[in-house]
Amino acid sequence: MDYDVLILGGGIVGCAVSYELSKYNLNIALIEKDYDIADDVALIDSSIVYDGLECEDTLLSKLELMGNKIMPELASKFNIFFKKKGYLLLADSRKSEEKLVKMYDTALNRGIENIYLLNNSKDIYNLEPSLNKNIRKAIYSKNTAVISPYDLAISYGEIAFDNGVNFKLGEEVLDIKNISKGFRVITNKNKFTCNMVVNTTPRESYRIDKENKFNKKKKYLKYFLLEENSSKAYKNIISVMGENDEKIYTIPTKENGMLIVLKNNRKISNEEGLRKIKYFIKNVSEKNIIPFYESTFYDDFLIIDDSLIDKGYIKIFGKHYGQVTMTPAITTIVCETIVSNLNCVLKKDFIDKRREIYKFRDLLNIDRQNIINLNKKYGKIICYCKKITEGEIIDSIRRPLGARTIEGIRRRTNATFGNCKGSQCLSKVASILAREINKDMTDILKDSKDSNIILGRIKEFDEM
Numbered sequence: 426m427d428y429d430v431l432i433l434g435g436g437i438v439g440c441a442v443s444y445e446l447s448k449y450n451l452n453i454a455l456i457e458k459d460y461d462i463a464d465d466v467a468l469i470d471s472s473i474v475y476d477g478l479e480c481e482d483t484l485l486s487k488l489e490l491m492g493n494k495i496m497p498e499l500a501s502k503f504n505i506f507f508k509k510k511g512y513l514l515l516a517d518s519r520k521s522e523e524k525l526v527k528m529y530d531t532a533l534n535r536g537i538e539n540i541y542l543l544n545n546s547k548d549i550y551n552l553e554p555s556l557n558k559n560i561r562k563a564i565y566s567k568n569t570a571v572i573s574p575y576d577l578a579i580s581y582g583e584i585a586f587d588n589g590v591n592f593k594l595g596e597e598v599l600d601i602k603n604i605s606k607g608f609r610v611i612t613n614k615n616k617f618t619c620n621m622v623v624n625t626t627p628r629e630s631y632r633i634d635k636e637n638k639f640n641k642k643k644k645y646l647k648y649f650l651l652e653e654n655s656s657k658a659y660k661n662i663i664s665v666m667g668e669n670d671e672k673i674y675t676i677p678t679k680e681n682g683m684l685i686v687l688k689n690n691r692k693i694s695n696e697e698g699l700r701k702i703k704y705f706i707k708n709v710s711e712k713n714i715i716p717f718y719e720s721t722f723y724d725d726f727l728i729i730d731d732s733l734i735d736k737g738y739i740k741i742f743g744k745h746y747g748q749v750t751m752t753p754a755i756t757t758i759v760c761e762t763i764v765s766n767l768n769c770v771l772k773k774d775f776i777d778k779r780r781e782i783y784k785f786r787d788l789l790n791i792d793r794q795n796i797i798n799l800n801k802k803y804g805k806i807i808c809y810c811k812k813i814t815e816g817e818i819i820d821s822i823r824r825p826l827g828a829r830t831i832e833g834i835r836r837r838t839n840a841t842f843g844n845c846k847g848s849q850c851l852s853k854v855a856s857i858l859a860r861e862i863n864k865d866m867t868d869i870l871k872d873s874k875d876s877n878i879i880l881g882r883i884k885e886f887d888e889m
């Protein structure tokens with residue numbers, strides 16, 4: 426066999442499984458079709474750590490609560506951004522008030538602690554004075570937090586890499602076949618044999634899979650960003666339950682701004698989105714809110730399918746709004762099954778630590794001076810909005826599983842993601858990447874295949 430375990434997909438779940446299994450004496454590879462891990466993990470570097478309160482499904486709620494409890498220790502071990510934030514779930518109408526009370530009772534029955542039903546507008550406003558509406562009912566949770574999803578996923582991947590997991594990036598799985606003992610995984614570049622497969626590629630279907638019943642309940646998401654250090658940013662994570670499953674929620678960003686997400690059953694315009702937001706946030710000006718992105722999403726759906734575990738196949742499929750939170754819990758369950766299946770033992774030389782990272786903007790002046798003395802490149806700012814230095818950009822490329830695309834650098838350093846959205850630093854970042862990986866500027870990709878950021882040299886145009 427080429428490998429004991431093949432992990433398909435290098436999203437946060439695939440990376441976490443590879444980290445957990447790299448603790449054992451197993452020969453493991455992870456196959457990812459994109460050029461980087463954690464490509465799809467989040468839009469901004471801030472995700473909510475939920476507590477299971479809103480999950481309709483009891484098992485998923487338990488996974489969220491379990492993940493919520495593991496997360497603080499994990500964040501401290503990986504030395505990544507993690508901040509406790511209260512969660513206010515607001516009801517917007519009589520109908521949603523009834524739903525909210527039921528939700529509260531269900532949560533108590535599920536054993537979720539530290540949640541409170543607020544029946545009084547004054548209590549709600551004391552918790553969040555920037556709210557604009559006369560809301561009479563809310564649930565307040567003290568369990569929730571925000572975390573850096575990029576750092577979490579990349580830490581999992583880097584540590585797994587340092588402990589011997591073979592990452593095959595830019596390689597697409599085409600099919601999986603049963604063989605007499607184990608599997609043959611066919612990619613666009615290779616054929617591998619292995620004893621076990623953990624498939625974390627959502628919505629892919631291979632010959633081995635039974636029919637996948639995907640959720641068809643499509644939602645439309647619209648994202649707006651409230652600028653950094655805004656006095657209008659909420660102190661808590663806010664979620665508003667509207668009519669017909671419509672929802673508005675806010676995620677505080679690391680720099681005291683706020684991502685505002687509108688979830689609707691239909692596509693809405695920017696103007697309608699802004700109207701809805703202004704209805705909730707007191708005196709906010711349109712100038713401070715940037716329409717940021719829109720996408721579709723299939724709601725509340727995630728399955729861990731181990732029906733073929735006797736053959737050695739586990740599939741985790743679907744997408745869920747709380748999947749970052751659930752990841753440590755999913756990983757624990759999946760890995761326990763694999764370890765008992767393969768009868769393997771813990772490695773003696775496992776290193777449970779991510780290599781050091783210097784984030785210039787977070788350092789004290791004395792530490793900044795020390796690091797500049799060691800490496801002058803840490804004294805040269807490239808991204809002025811986020812204060813990211815050339816030293817950090819080079820490190821993000823040279824690290825284990827280093828960045829190979831502009832988005833990869835952004836996920837690791839935040840460069841190009843300030844208020845100017847890269848208009849001042851993008852070309853400098855691209856030329857550092859080109860120099861470090863010894864490629865032409867015209868070969869530099871934004872993200873996936875064929876996403877070249879420069880099409881050609883102006884001199885090479887045939888005509889104007």
Ligand SMILES: Cc1cc2nc3c(=O)[nH]c(=O)nc-3n(C[C@H](O)[C@H](O)[C@H](O)COP(=O)(O)OP(=O)(O)OC[C@H]3O[C@@H](n4cnc5c(N)ncnc54)[C@H](O)[C@@H]3O)c2cc1C
Binds near residue numbers: 435
């Ligand atoms: C709008 C939105 C907001 C969210 N907010 C939060 C939040 O605040 N808190 C929270 O806990 N969670 C949140 N989530 C959930 C979370 O961000 C994602 O659902 C999660 O990152 C999914 O991880 P994954 O590893 O399962 O899947 P993916 O990230 O999709 O990873 C799967 C990987 O498989 C690769 N792949 C696919 N096909 C192939 C193939 N054939 N061969 C090789 N590789 C392949 C893909 O390129 C991808 O990298 C949110 C999700 C959404 C959509």
